[in-house]
Amino acid sequence: MSNENYRIAVLGDQDSVLGFKALGLDVYPAETVEAAREILHRLAKENTAIIYLTEELAAGLEHEIARYKDALTPAIILIPGKSGSLGIGMANVKKSVERAVGADILGG
């Protein structure tokens, strides 16, 4: 239980994340996977509870995402970027079912 204030970050390409700025979230535009990786690590060290990451960038950051998967913070949540959903987010849900149950019992 803590009453600290945490931050919510949105990480992705400029056009995909700009809108979130209006909501008062911390927006970090990153055009390349390398830049995103650096920002991701920095955010994880700081007080960030949730990082929304576009699927385009997530495709190149699987290793980093797996690293934070079992940690309490940050929660890295994939969102579709401007070019549409790549299905990675859904696939990750499926993967966690497979991890827990041994097989995907919920179906597509």
Next chain:
Amino acid sequence: MPAINVNPTRQELTRLKTRLKTSIRGHKLLKDKRDELMKQFLDVVRENRALRKKVEDALMAAHGSFTVASALMSTEMLKQSLMYPKQSVELTMDFQNIMSVNVPQYHFKTRTADAGDVYPYGFAATSGALDDAVDALSGVFQDMLRLAEMEKTAQLLAEEIEKTRRRVNALEYVKIPQMQESIKYISMKLDENERSNTIRLMKVKDMLLKEAIEDKREADQQAMQSFQAQEEL
């Protein structure tokens, strides 16, 4: 795999029996834990899937409006409009305990009380599509937070279930059979020792008896001889 490298002593046997009892109890408890975790996990995951679908659809709609807005307005203008957000979000985090797994619960507070009051720009110079986009985003934001909570919960539960399942299997298929094997080995060995001890005692008794009989016979013989000698005199 038989664990033969144990000392076949009574003390070890008692120790192993206690351990076996504990293991069986632990196995039962862990199995119950796994089942309950699984039940919780499936609920969470079902909601997670539904929510993700909803959020993805809503975000795609928002991106659509945003694309229209960026087509109607210059990039500089768009950036400028969104540069200073009126709204800000404060997030606090609680932890909920699901079967000894800590999962986060997010609570957020917006700076301005009115959730609809999110447009950080005047309406004169901006396109209506931008309003739509911002509106759609603020509408989906609640669901996005809930999604974050659900998805993290699902991930943490999945990890815990995996761990518990491994433990249950290790106990069921390795630890408990191994201990049973050891117990069997020790009790057989102890029985064997006991039997050989009995036999040894019986043998010793036999030998002693034989000696006693021979002594007696000899004494008889001597008595007989001395009697005959007296007769002859």
